[in-house]
Amino acid sequence: MLRRHLLPLLACPALPAVDEYDPGNIKLSHRMPIRSMTDDDLLFLQQLGIRHARVEFGDEASFAFMRATQERLRRFQMTIYSAVHYAYRRTRLQLGQAGRDADIDEFNRFLVDCGKLGIPVANIDWHPANTYTTAEVLTPRGYRARQFKLEDFRNKVEKQAFDRMYTADDIWNTYTYFIRAVLPVAEKADVRLALHPDDPPLAMMNGVAKLFVHYDGYRRAEQIAGASQHWGLTFCIGTWSEGGTQMGKDVFAMIRDFGGLGKIFDVHFRNVSSPLPEFVETFPDDGYQDMAAVMRALREVKFRGAAQPDHIPLFQGDDKFRRAGVAYAIANMRSLLREANR
Secondary structure (H helix, E strand, C coil), X not given: CHHXXXXXXXXXXXXCCCCCCCCCCCEEEEEECHHHCCHHHHHXXXXXXXXXXXXXXXXXXXXXXXXXXXXXXXXXXXXXXXXXXXXXXXXXXXXXXXXXXXXXXXXXXXXXXXXXXXXXXXXXXXXXXXXXXXXXXXXXXXXXXXXXXXXXXXXXXXXXXXXXXXXXXXXXXXXXXXXXXXXXXXXXXXXXXXECCCCCCCCEECCEECCCCCHHHXXXXXXXXXXXXXXXXXXXXXXXXXXXXXXXXXXXXXXXXXXXXXXXXXXXXXXXXXXXXXXXXXXXXXXXXXXXXHHHHHHHCCCCCEEECCCCCECCCCCCCCHXXXXXXXXXXXXXXXXXXX
């Protein structure tokens, strides 16, 4: 009789210790190129249980448009967790050319507006003249995904992008100039700057040095930011996994280091088939990185920022929004999050 009463209990998995929507939990999110998204796209994400958005505003973002976007997302029970304004990506800014101060002024106005609207994170990166992929390939499981093959890049793709080479010192100078101009504005607005690593993590591409390809680069950037709690990482698991053992610290050591200090603000939750010199960008459950262990490590340091799928591969018959792929990736992430919270 006792065994009969115990069987239903044994058959039911334990509920997660933390509710998915608890403010202290990781926030499942998605990247939204908002100007091209329809209300049907937003309804689809709402149906997936997405309540947090990384909004790509593009090259311009007036306060009125940002507020209207915020109100539009609220109709689908979503808030803007992080926002992107492409002013920081402009070539003249990242290469230190004439006119960059106008780009900085525009980005600073964006930060002020984020603060007024309660948007907590602004995403940035610093890799001019980047090449992200060398081919799209069919994976062993049969979906299509982006590939980067170093030999093909060096021999078939790479070319000097500008009229001269830009050294690491050159790019450190431009990055430092930018950060020192925008970080005080971010602090006053209470908006955190989340810096993405260079993808792929190569020290030089197309005649331009890359800075954030190793732990030492992030450590130097942290020192430039001083003691500011408004500078931190968009930690891309896929990018860091691409570097394998050449990154100074692996994914888990980075999570313990920067995550332990509360300086991981955003996570891109992507896997890859292998480290350089050749990799394919995969779904979270189909690469060499142990993404269940990654999710557990994030929870262990009490990460409560947003995590989003990244560079969604293409399923057969999927639409341009890649809804099947998005649903698959989010479902995988939710499963791993629930397990990490048990």
